[in-house]
Amino acid sequence: MKTKTYSFIIVGLLFFSCNSNNSEESESTKNNEPNKEEIMEDPEFVIVKEYPMDEWGGAQPELTLRESGNAWLITEVPPFEDEDGNELFDDEDFPEGLEFEKLIADYIGTDVIRDDREVFIIENATEEQCLKVVEFFANYWDLRKEEYKMKKEN
The missing domain is CATH 1.20.5 (Single alpha-helices involved in coiled-coils or other helix-helix interfaces)
Structure with a gap:
């Protein structure tokens, strides 16, 4: 039993x-x-290339080219600290954060879509555009516009 x-x-x-x-x-x-398999097959989520980037303001930006042809940039905006190592707390400390996609677009020569506060998408990105994004971040503090430096000092 x-x-x-x-x-x-x-x-x-x-x-x-x-x-x-x-x-x-x-x-x-x-x-x-979508289930896990559908996400893994979506060309927008399949990474085909990662671009190495230096630390930027205490954060580590990530730039990836997706199977869809779009490049995704994920980074902290504002970064944690400025070029002198001073902490940045909000948009007052980093006023360009509100239009950061425009600054990137102006530098690389194509539109940049801000998908979220920390996610930027470059549609149909070229190798040259991706390398210019890396260059933009590597030289950002030297390239920073005077109007933003002046806002910080006030």
């Missing part, structure tokens, strides 16, 4: 775990959320 009881419990547990997995998948499908 014990064998039948244990068998029934095991079969019941297997049945329950299979049904609970199916309900999770169907819940994800109901919400139109």
Whole structure:
């Protein structure tokens, strides 16, 4: 009798775990959320090249070229510190942060989309444009416009 009881419990547990997995998948499908496989196949999320970048203001920017042809730049804006190592706390300390995508675009010669406060996308990016982004960050404090330096001093 014990064998039948244990068998029934095991079969019941297997049945329950299979049904609970199916309900999770169907819940994800109901919400139109992509599953892990769909995300991994999306050309916007497949990284084909990473560009090494130096630390910038205490943060580590990441520039990647995606299978879609778009380049994604992820960085802290404002950075944690300025060129002298002074802490930056907010947009008053780094006023250009509010239009940072425009500054990058002006430097590299193409539009830059700000997807989020710290995510910038360059559609159909060329190798030259990606290298110019790396150069922009490497030389940013020297390239920084006087109007932003003056705001900082006030």
